[in-house]
Amino acid sequence: MPAKNAPEGELNSLAARAADDEPRAIEQLLARVRPMVVRYCRARLGRSGGGSYTSADDVAQEVCLAVLSALPRYRDLGRPFSAFVFGIAAHKVTDAHRGAVRDLSRPVEVLPDVEDPGRGPELAALASETSRQMQDLLGTLPTAHREVLVLRVAVGLTAEETGQSLGMTAGAVRVTQHRALARLRDLIGPGRLGEVSA
Amino acid sequence: MRPARREVRLDAIARDDALLDSLGAGERPADDPIALALYEWRCEVEAEPFPAGFRHGAVARLRGRVGRGVATGAVASAIGLLSLGGVAAAATQAGPDSALWPITRVVAADRVPSREAAFHARNSLDRASAAAEQDRRDAAERYLAEAEQDTVRVRQDDGGAQLRDEAARLRLRLQSPGGGEPSASPEPSPSGTPSASPTTSGQPTPAPSDPATSEPTPSKTAPSPSREPSRDPQPRNTAAPRKTASPRPTASPAAQPGMSDGAKALLHLLLTPSARP
Numbered sequence: 001m002p003a004k005n006a007p008e009g010e011l012n013s014l015a016a017r018a019a020d021d022e023p024r025a026i027e028q029l030l031a032r033v034r035p036m037v038v039r040y041c042r043a044r045l046g047r048s049g050g051g052s053y054t055s056a057d058d059v060a061q062e063v064c065l066a067v068l069s070a071l072p073r074y075r076d077l078g079r080p081f082s083a084f085v086f087g088i089a090a091h092k093v094t095d096a097h098r099g100a101v102r103d104l105s106r107p108v109e110v111l112p113d114v115e116d117p118g119r120g121p122e123l124a125a126l127a128s129e130t131s132r133q134m135q136d137l138l139g140t141l142p143t144a145h146r147e148v149l150v151l152r153v154a155v156g157l158t159a160e161e162t163g164q165s166l167g168m169t170a171g172a173v174r175v176t177q178h179r180a181l182a183r184l185r186d187l188i189g190p191g192r193l194g195e196v197s198a
Numbered sequence: 199m200r201p202a203r204r205e206v207r208l209d210a211i212a213r214d215d216a217l218l219d220s221l222g223a224g225e226r227p228a229d230d231p232i233a234l235a236l237y238e239w240r241c242e243v244e245a246e247p248f249p250a251g252f253r254h255g256a257v258a259r260l261r262g263r264v265g266r267g268v269a270t271g272a273v274a275s276a277i278g279l280l281s282l283g284g285v286a287a288a289a290t291q292a293g294p295d296s297a298l299w300p301i302t303r304v305v306a307a308d309r310v311p312s313r314e315a316a317f318h319a320r321n322s323l324d325r326a327s328a329a330a331e332q333d334r335r336d337a338a339e340r341y342l343a344e345a346e347q348d349t350v351r352v353r354q355d356d357g358g359a360q361l362r363d364e365a366a367r368l369r370l371r372l373q374s375p376g377g378g379e380p381s382a383s384p385e386p387s388p389s390g391t392p393s394a395s396p397t398t399s400g401q402p403t404p405a406p407s408d409p410a411t412s413e414p415t416p417s418k419t420a421p422s423p424s425r426e427p428s429r430d431p432q433p434r435n436t437a438a439p440r441k442t443a444s445p446r447p448t449a450s451p452a453a454q455p456g457m458s459d460g461a462k463a464l465l466h467l468l469l470t471p472s473a474r475p
Contacts, residue, residue, distance in 0.1 A: 021288070023288035023291055026288045026298070027288065027292075027296065027298060030298070034248075034249075035248055038248050038249065039243050039244075042242075042243045043239070043240075043243050046242075047242075052246070053246050057248075057249050060249075061249070065301070068301075127238045127241065127242060127245075128242060128245075130235055130238040130239070131238050131239045131241075131242035133235070134235045134236065134238070134239040135239065149218075149236070152218045152221070152222050153218060153221045153222055153236050153239070153240050154239065154240050154243050155222075156222040156223065156224070157222065158219070158222070159215060159218075159219075174211050174212075174214075174215050175211060177214060177215065177218055178210060178211045178214045178215075181214050181217075181218075181232060184232050185232050188231065188232060188235075
C-alpha cells in the first residue's frame, strides 16, 4: 500500500499542468489522487451491507471523475489542490450517505446483517467490527474533528497537508486532533475497546 | 453530547500529534485502546486491494443518470462532435491500457472499437514479430492472422495505416522463401510496400464515422473498400491523426468556436451529475 502521498507542491503543479489540458499530467494526477480518494471514501463510508468496499470505491471513482471534469475551475479558485479534491470528496460522501438513508426505506436489495462468507476468520470479523465501531464513533464527532482524523489517519496526510486540505493552519489541526482524540477517549471510556488489542 | 471544555496542554498536543503521525504511516501503536482502534480502522481501509482503474460500471452509472431518456449513442456522438480540450481530449486519446479508458468509452464511444482493435493488433503484431525472429513460423502466422483481422478495424487516425503496413511487411517476409530468418527486421522499409492498406497519404478508408476528428475538409468520398469489411455505410476520409506517428499536424477540434460552450455544458453534465464546486 502506498504510505506516502504526493507532496502538496508537486500535486499543485501537476494539477496546474493538467488544468492546461496536458494529457500526461491528467493521467499522472489521477494516479496520484485516486489512492487518497479511495482511502478517504472507504474510511468515511466503510463496507457496504455485503461486506465489500464496492460502494465506497464507486463513490471514490465518482469523486475522481468530478475532480477531472472540474479541473478547469481549479486554477481560478487558487487554493491547494488537495482542498479542491477533498472538498469534492466530502460532498460526494454526504450525497452517498443521503442515498443510503433513502435506500433503507426500500424493502428490497441488501440485508444489512448478512455475513460475508468470504471473510470467515474471526479475527477479520473482529477487526472489521472494531473498524465499524470506530466509524460510528467518528460519526458522532463534530465535522472538523472527524475530517482531521480521517485525513491524518486513514489518508495518512501530515498535519500541514491536512491543514491545507481543510483550510486550517497546521497548529489548528494539532489542537483539533488533540480534542478529537480526547473526545473519543471520553466516549469509549477505559476498557470498552479492550477486545481490540487482543 | 456536552461540549467538554478542557485545558489544552502543549505536551499532550505534541504526544497526540506524534501518535497520529505514526498511525498515518501505518505503524501499530503500543497499547492505547483508542490508538489501536484507529489502527484497526486504518488497516480495514487497506484490507482490500485498491481498484486498479475505473470500473466501467461506475462510469456507466454516471452515464445512466445523465442519459435518462437520451440515447447514450446520441450523447456520445454529441460529445464527440464537439470534442473538448482537457479531460475529454485526454480521454478521447486514451487507449485500453489507460486509466482514462472507461471515460473514453463514455465521451468517445464511437472510437472504442477502433482503439480496442488497435490495442489488440499491436499486441498480436509484436508477438508475430517476436515469433518470426525466433523462426517459429506457425506461431508467427497465427499471430499475424489475428493482427490482420484486427488491423482492418483500426481507423486511420488510430494508427490504422501503420499497423496495416506493418502487418503487410510481416506477411511478405513470412511468405518469402527464407521468410523467418532472424536477419529480417520488421522495421519500416522506406521502399513502398505492396500492401493493400492505405498509407498515411489520405487514401480513403472505411472507418467508423467520427465527427470529432474530422476537419472541416470536403469529404472526398471514394468508396472503394478494398480488403476491409465495410463497417460503416459511409466510407470517408478521416484526416485528423491523434495517436498515430503520422507527422501531419492535427487541427485542434477545440478550435471550433461556437460549439464549445454547449459541449462543455454537456460534458459537465455527463461527468458531474452532482458535483458542487
